[in-house]
Amino acid sequence: MLDSKTKRIVLIGFRGVGKSTIGRLLAQKLGWEYISTDEEIELRENEPIGHIVSKNGWDYFRKLEAEAAERFSAYQHVIVDTGGGIVNNEDIMNGLVNSSMVIWIDADIETISHRLQNDKDRPLLSETDLDEDIKINYQRRAPVYQKYSELRFNTSNETAEEICDKIISEMR
Numbered sequence: 001m002l003d004s005k006t007k008r009i010v011l012i013g014f015r016g017v018g019k020s021t022i023g024r025l026l027a028q029k030l031g032w033e034y035i036s037t038d039e040e041i042e043l044r045e046n047e048p049i050g051h052i053v054s055k056n057g058w059d060y061f062r063k064l065e066a067e068a069a070e071r072f073s074a075y076q077h078v079i080v081d082t083g084g085g086i087v088n089n090e091d092i093m094n095g096l097v098n099s100s101m102v103i104w105i106d107a108d109i110e111t112i113s114h115r116l117q118n119d120k121d122r123p124l125l126s127e128t129d130l131d132e133d134i135k136i137n138y139q140r141r142a143p144v145y146q147k148y149s150e151l152r153f154n155t156s157n158e159t160a161e162e163i164c165d166k167i168i169s170e171m172r
């Protein structure tokens with residue numbers, strides 16, 4: 001049973017797993033606000049992430065991401081949908097873990113690959129081939145998602161509706 005005083009839920013997990021779908025549905029079910037670090041960055045910069053990264057590089061994007069997470073850390077009754085790479089920043093993650101319920105939204109690598117083939121908007125992380133990029137970075141990050149999360153759900157096996165209901169029952 002999780003702390004019933006939890007006022008903030010943070011969703012972490014690899015790109016393409018369905019964090020945004022779950023985040024929006026969960027916010028709707030709880031009557032909380034949905035916020036996304038990626039959307040906040042795009043709004044502030046007035047540009048899609050792909051352009052921000054190709055113009056200024058990943059380090060610049062990571063700086064914006066850390067600033068967004070810092071701003072959100074004071075909000076209550078919110079679902080914070082984070083970008084897949086936020087877990088590389090230990091300071092951010094330690095802050096989030098201390099103040100929020102952190103949930104790992106996961107999916108099988110085949111599901112992630114299938115979803116990302118049809119979504120050309122996300123810039124590749126480190127490799128030039130999409131499947132290689134997914135495989136290498138997923139393997140690198142899985143232990144980190146594990147380390148920071150107290151619950152994990154797999155969207156390859158369960159619907160968003162089922163996952164949200166389970167999260168809500170864990171809160172009570």
Ligand code: S3P
Nearest residue numbers: 014015016038049083084085122
């Ligand atoms: C990233 C994931 C993206 C976005 C950026 C970097 C990553 O968010 O923050 O392209 O490092 O995995 P999603 O996880 O919402 O796709």
